Amino acid sequence: xxxxxxxxxxxxVTSAPPAATARAWEPLSAIERRILGTxxxxxxTSKTADAYPLTLNALVTGCNQKSNRDPVMELDEIxxxxxxxxxxxxxxxxxxxxxxxxxxxxxxxxxxxxxxxQLAVLAELLLRGPQTKGDLRIRASRMAPxxxxxxxxxxxxxxxxxxxVVYLTEPERRGAVVTHGxxxxxELTRLKAHHSHAPVSPAAELDASAPRSMASPWEARLxxxxxxxxxxxTRVAMLESQLADVRKQLDVLSAG
Numbered sequence: 001x002x003x004x005x006x007x008x009x010x011x012x013v014t015s016a017p018p019a020a021t022a023r024a025w026e027p028l029s030a031i032e033r034r035i036l037g038t039x040x041x042x043x044x045t046s047k048t049a050d051a052y053p054l055t056l057n058a059l060v061t062g063c064n065q066k067s068n069r070d071p072v073m074e075l076d077e078i079x080x081x082x083x084x085x086x087x088x089x090x091x092x093x094x095x096x097x098x099x100x101x102x103x104x105x106x107x108x109x110x111x112x113x114x115x116x117x118q119l120a121v122l123a124e125l126l127l128r129g130p131q132t133k134g135d136l137r138i139r140a141s142r143m144a145p146x147x148x149x150x151x152x153x154x155x156x157x158x159x160x161x162x163x164x165v166v167y168l169t170e171p172e173r174r175g176a177v178v179t180h181g182x183x184x185x186x187e188l189t190r191l192k193a194h195h196s197h198a199p200v201s202p203a204a205e206l207d208a209s210a211p212r213s214m215a216s217p218w219e220a221r222l223x224x225x226x227x228x229x230x231x232x233x234t235r236v237a238m239l240e241s242q243l244a245d246v247r248k249q250l251d252v253l254s255a256g
Contacts, residue, residue, distance in 0.1 A: 024163060024185075025164065025182055027182050028126075028182040030073075033180070034069070035059065036087065036092060036093070036108065036126055037122075037126030038059060038063050038127070039104065039105065040106055040119055040122070040123035040143070041062070041127065042058075042062055044116075044120060044143035045142065053104055055102070055103055056077055056080065057077070059084075060075060060077055060080050068124075068127055068139065070127070070129055084104060092111055094107055113158075116143075116144045117144040117155045118158065119144075120141075120146075121136060121140045121146075121155055121156065122159070122165070124140045125165065126182075129179060130168055130191055131179075132175045132176065132178075133177075133178060136152065137149060164181045165181055166179060166181050166188070168192050168194075169192075177195045179191060
């Protein structure tokens, strides 16, 4: 069960999402997307209250994580902190001071959507980029339950209306591909051209054509395995962050 430490109910800022808009959203760089996706993921999957908001060290570790990331990145603290400054200026990330180390949290409940499944979908798209709806449903279910493609369509609809999510293929095509709405226009054009003839993924085939009685057990096992793996990796990242903080304190004491 996620601690969801900064869900709308606990935030000091109003959780009302912005009004629907027909305009495009300001593009995000690849690093900014990774940071926001990581913050949402860790907030929704953390098992303990002290694991989120994230320290800079934990955020860098999460951004460079090899599972559920595409592409895999090798960012350093300077690159991440520079990107955070831009996100702070836009009100998408907050820095929390006053503890042993500064921590960071996202403000996307207030800026984008207060709906948990919608934010889980956006986080997966920010972490991995374009995906078929079948793949997206399975991956987003790590953070919020989405039991069927029909339910995913219900989650996607308000995001599509507000241009937070866009289709790269025909929406009714089997294996339809979606992505987030924060690409540069020329990048979006290239992605649409690339995916216009993309093959259907195994997950999309299963979701689209297999009887629910056959698909559900496979999906349940896969979702459970992914959830357990990510929970373990989150715990390891948290322990690594705590160890790094202890080492810094020891260095300070030694220097003194």
